[in-house]
Amino acid sequence: MKQKNKLLAVVLVGLILFTSGCGSDNYIKDENGNILVNETTGQSVGKDILCRPSENSELYNIYKEKEDQLEVKLEDLPTCEDFKINSNKYDGLWEAILVRPLAYIILQIGFLFNNMGISVMIVGLLIRFIMLPLAIKSMRQTTNMQKAGPEIAKIEKKYAGKTDTESMMAKSQETMMIYQKYKINPVSGCLVALIQIPLFFAFLDAVNEVPAIFEGNLLGMHLGMTPWKGLANGQYIYIVLIFLIVATTYISFKNSMKSNQNNEMMKQMNFMFMFMIVSISIASFSLPTAIAFYWIVTNDFAVVQTILIKKILEKEHKDEKKVIDIKQKKKRG
DSSP states (O other): OHHHHHHHHHHHHHHHHHHHTOSOSSBOBOTTSSBOBOTTTOOBOBSOOSSBOOTTSHHHHHHHHTGGGSSSOGGGSOBTTTOOTTSSOOSSHIIIIIIHHHHHHHHHHHHHHTOHHHHHHHHHHHHHHHTHHHHHHHHHHHHHHHHHHHHHHHHHHHTTTOOSHHHHHHHHHHHHHHHHHTTOOHHHHHHHHHHHHHHHHHHHHHHHTOGGGGTSEETTEETTOOHHHHHHTTOTTHHHHHHHHHHHHHHHHHHHSOTTSOHHHHHHHHHHHHHHHHHHHHHGGGSOHHHHHHHHHHHHHHHHHHHHHHHHHHHHHHHHHHHHHHHHHHHHO
């Protein structure tokens, strides 16, 4: 379990670094080899862009000056209004299958609502909604694992210290019987993560590769501005973003924690909980406002999602209990 905690910590650190723009080679460098930061917004400037910024924007001037570091010259890039899924054909399935389609959808919804910030939030919610069946399945598996926990613990105790082939085979068979009893599929949890994680990172790639997203405003805040830079400029409204990111992350994670876990498990979960809150609190200062809005809205969705899934599972449990009670009554009769 300690190794699992370390793995989760590494994943979280990677996630924080990715969303804050640190530790990546996909950014334009200054004369000293450091990641170039837009002096006005505090945003790290990515070099892999899918469309051309508006010619009257500060981003356009930055890219024009550092054009030699771009994958494609500015004049060879379409404007964001003219961007198509098959525009500027980058190599690699990652861009072709995930990033460019997501970028195109974000742009089209953004032009429809005349606001890229709203588009980023809508697309983020759509991805969450599409993943909802998998989330239900994952939580159902987690609930079933908790039900099976005491019986699995008995098997572990029964075969503790036994390493011979016969004991290992017997242990494996008895464990599989418990899994079948509680309808547990150990592979399904991994499949959910394998689908969700690439989609999440592809979405962030798409956001970072579309300059038009960071040129607009929403609720009086510049979508490319980082809270740190906004506060430095005396725009204290950006402290609201930091508060909402931390608060919604806290509520989302706390809402998903199980109160019936053993003390050791709760200690481990609380450690990860505090680690994540502190890490996200630090990273939120360097998140562009567009991504901050996405983070807040999807965290809110996660809270509602968890509540709804819990109700669905509770109803399923009650229905199962009714069926069992009816069968028992029939046997007695």
